[in-house]
Amino acid sequence: MSLWVDQYRPRSLDDLHYHQGLSARLRSLAASGDFPHMLFYGPSGAGKKTRIACTLKELFGPGVEKIKIDQRIFLTPSKRKLEVNLVQSNFHIEITPSETGNYDRIVIQELLKEIAQTQQVDLNAKQRFKVVIINEADSLSRDAQAALRRTMEKYMSNMRIILCANSTSRLIAPIRSRCLLMRVAAPDSDAMGTVLDYVARRVGFDLPPDVAGQIVEDAAGNMRKALLVLEALKMQSPDLSGNLSIAKPDWETYCHKVADLIVQEQTPARVMEVRAKFYELLSHCIPPTVILKTVAERVVERVDEALKADIMHWAAFYEVRMRVGSKKIFHLEAWVVKVMSLYKQFFYGMDLTGFD
Amino acid sequence: MAFFQVPATKTAPKHNVDPALQPWVEKYRPKTIDDISSQDHTVAVLKKTLTSTNLPHMLFYGPPGTGKTSTILALSRQLFGPDNFKNRVLELNASDERGIAIVREKVKNFARQTPRAQAVASDGKEYPCPPYKIIILDEADSMTQDAQGALRRIMETYARITRFCLVCNYVTRIIEPLASRCSKFRFTPLDSASASARLTMISSAENIGADSSVIDALITTSGGDLRRAITYLQSASRLASSTNPPTLITANDIQEIAGVVPNSVVSSFANTLGIETETDMDTDDRDQTKGFEPIKKKVKDLTMEGYSASQILSQLHDLIVLHPTLTGRQKSQCALILAEADKALCDGADEELWILDVALRINKSLS
Numbered sequence A: 001m002s003l004w005v006d007q008y009r010p011r012s013l014d015d016l017h018y019h020q021g022l023s024a025r026l027r028s029l030a031a032s033g034d035f036p037h038m039l040f041y042g043p044s045g046a047g048k049k050t051r052i053a054c055t056l057k058e059l060f061g062p063g064v065e066k067i068k069i070d071q072r073i074f075l076t077p078s079k080r081k082l083e084v085n086l087v088q089s090n091f092h093i094e095i096t097p098s099e100t101g102n103y104d105r106i107v108i109q110e111l112l113k114e115i116a117q118t119q120q121v122d123l124n125a126k127q128r129f130k131v132v133i134i135n136e137a138d139s140l141s142r143d144a145q146a147a148l149r150r151t152m153e154k155y156m157s158n159m160r161i162i163l164c165a166n167s168t169s170r171l172i173a174p175i176r177s178r179c180l181l182m183r184v185a186a187p188d189s190d191a192m193g194t195v196l197d198y199v200a201r202r203v204g205f206d207l208p209p210d211v212a213g214q215i216v217e218d219a220a221g222n223m224r225k226a227l228l229v230l231e232a233l234k235m236q237s238p239d240l241s242g243n244l245s246i247a248k249p250d251w252e253t254y255c256h257k258v259a260d261l262i263v264q265e266q267t268p269a270r271v272m273e274v275r276a277k278f279y280e281l282l283s284h285c286i287p288p289t290v291i292l293k294t295v296a297e298r299v300v301e302r303v304d305e306a307l308k309a310d311i312m313h314w315a316a317f318y319e320v321r322m323r324v325g326s327k328k329i330f331h332l333e334a335w336v337v338k339v340m341s342l343y344k345q346f347f348y349g350m351d352l353t354g355f356d
Numbered sequence B: 001m002a003f004f005q006v007p008a009t010k011t012a013p014k015h016n017v018d019p020a021l022q023p024w025v026e027k028y029r030p031k032t033i034d035d036i037s038s039q040d041h042t043v044a045v046l047k048k049t050l051t052s053t054n055l056p057h058m059l060f061y062g063p064p065g066t067g068k069t070s071t072i073l074a075l076s077r078q079l080f081g082p083d084n085f086k087n088r089v090l091e092l093n094a095s096d097e098r099g100i101a102i103v104r105e106k107v108k109n110f111a112r113q114t115p116r117a118q119a120v121a122s123d124g125k126e127y128p129c130p131p132y133k134i135i136i137l138d139e140a141d142s143m144t145q146d147a148q149g150a151l152r153r154i155m156e157t158y159a160r161i162t163r164f165c166l167v168c169n170y171v172t173r174i175i176e177p178l179a180s181r182c183s184k185f186r187f188t189p190l191d192s193a194s195a196s197a198r199l200t201m202i203s204s205a206e207n208i209g210a211d212s213s214v215i216d217a218l219i220t221t222s223g224g225d226l227r228r229a230i231t232y233l234q235s236a237s238r239l240a241s242s243t244n245p246p247t248l249i250t251a252n253d254i255q256e257i258a259g260v261v262p263n264s265v266v267s268s269f270a271n272t273l274g275i276e277t278e279t280d281m282d283t284d285d286r287d288q289t290k291g292f293e294p295i296k297k298k299v300k301d302l303t304m305e306g307y308s309a310s311q312i313l314s315q316l317h318d319l320i321v322l323h324p325t326l327t328g329r330q331k332s333q334c335a336l337i338l339a340e341a342d343k344a345l346c347d348g349a350d351e352e353l354w355i356l357d358v359a360l361r362i363n364k365s366l367s
């Protein structure tokens, strides 16, 4: 039994529910035979991968849906073994090089060349090139990106690359210059409502509009999340009635607790307490940026208007430090200390004016 | 693994490349250095080398899509002709393993074989075929310092029979001792006149009748990167010809493909930050309650639309710089804020946090 998100995922460009203009563009690109390298970008859950899969089908026909998963072993210069999962059909291959961390360059160098240098064997294939999909392209290291550059030009007759990323700023300019950029915006509320209704109908039930509204509101443009929540709610209460509450993920509740701790008390002891909680979150593989953003957003909800801008400023400041630096916890903690001191200063100032 | 199967025999039938289906960036890659647009100085100097049979080591640098790789490939082809190209020219780029050991090995092996001259090529033309080999190190800025250091010796050892051409985007990433051994050629973003001429040539060769507004849009959106301009043009032409009935390309199509944020979006964003914009007058939904919440909401909306942060910031920057009523002082403050954000984004910062930070700080400095 697959999840509804997968089961009712559109399979062709015609089945896609929203961004019709974009679908039309993809259809015409796929039909023209001289398909360019592409970069799909947009927020998570907006439907980038679904759209890429549909485009592939438009390019190659149903054959791309015959997928197998393989593992490949690469050797690092120091002879360490790297295992990489390859999802492939006869016409395309999908990789997530960032799985191998700093060694992503080796995967790009070896795998892509190998693919690029072998001809399409199936003479009945609709296109003479193969497609390589690179997921999480914005986490590719600079070296891996550099390794892509000339490969993208040299082997263009055998291979096209589709990059999938959340944002374009982490991609180096020469890569952006070699791709056609495709922005996939998050669906708006109406579009999300339509998709939810559609899935409900396919499953065979009626979705009350207020429940749909609640789900859409909660998902904030993330279609995947909305569908997962819909399925969860339906399991919880088969007739979707009564007081439905959309459960927040554990880590989010936990982050909110951290925020509350910060707002309640500003002492060194509290910093220690918060630090332990950060460790806990990090050890559950919650990305540090997500932690910082979630906590910060919660903190600003509960402080005076005058402090909000500063708190977010320091969040931005320490977020980038966290990326450049190596110890995430240092910067998370530095932000907490900064916020606490701002908070204290602010109230100290208030008190003084109050006594005047 | 079917995907990696190599055809069983060498004679297995091949797909033939229909030139009509070739991406235009490759189809219109300059074949000779005379085809190179814009880089006049470089072209003039290199043309002399075609007759003098003497070539210095060279270092090409400049932003993407300005013709660096094309120039060295064209020059090599003109020097050696199609037959000798393979054994006279070695191209190493960032997709090759370029640790010190490998570079030394590959370059050594290649440089060691003394070149043989061959006067008349199979295509009947005569090529100068000077008595040296060319080693192209494309994308050299991604080579490690150590590998670059090792290269110094190699360059000297084989100086008699090899010429190196280093190609990179950032000349500062090339170590000084290497750079100083080369004649430097700076490739500049293409000026509008040359870019326009090249694009017009392509559009008439492809028979797509792009008018001057389209060419202008291509030039402004591509910022002197001709590869990008050509990619946009081809995509736009595919779209225009696939509609029923086929339409002509419009400047709007180009902006859409280039990912330009619509002006209305940018000015409404600016408006939320407290910058008066022209559209102000005719929209009556300006909300008066400026402050943290509305700004945060606006930034969330922008993020959901997926616009690229650098694009938003650069358009916001243009709007501020050209703004009729902001004071010089205010503009300078905004410039500082934007510069900081740009650096952060280059370091891989979270886009939403930084757009929000820019928005809040501009808002504060203007009020």
Ligand SMILES: Nc1ncnc2c1ncn2[C@@H]1O[C@H](COP(=O)(O)OP(=O)(O)OP(=O)(O)O)[C@@H](O)[C@H]1O
Pocket: A149, A174, A177, B024, B025, B026, B028, B029, B030, B035, B036, B037, B038, B039, B062, B063, B064, B065, B066, B067, B068, B069, B070, B071, B168, B169, B190, B198, B226, B227, B228, B230
């Ligand atoms: N000066 C130019 N004259 C003519 N065509 C050009 C010029 N610059 C770029 N182009 C076009 O752009 C394409 C890419 O150019 P090229 O590969 O030479 O760029 P590059 O400078 O090496 O860029 P990168 O730094 O990204 O490697 C070429 O195939 C050609 O179609």
Ligand SMILES: [Mg+2]
Pocket: B068, B069, B070, B138
């Ligand atoms: Mg190049």
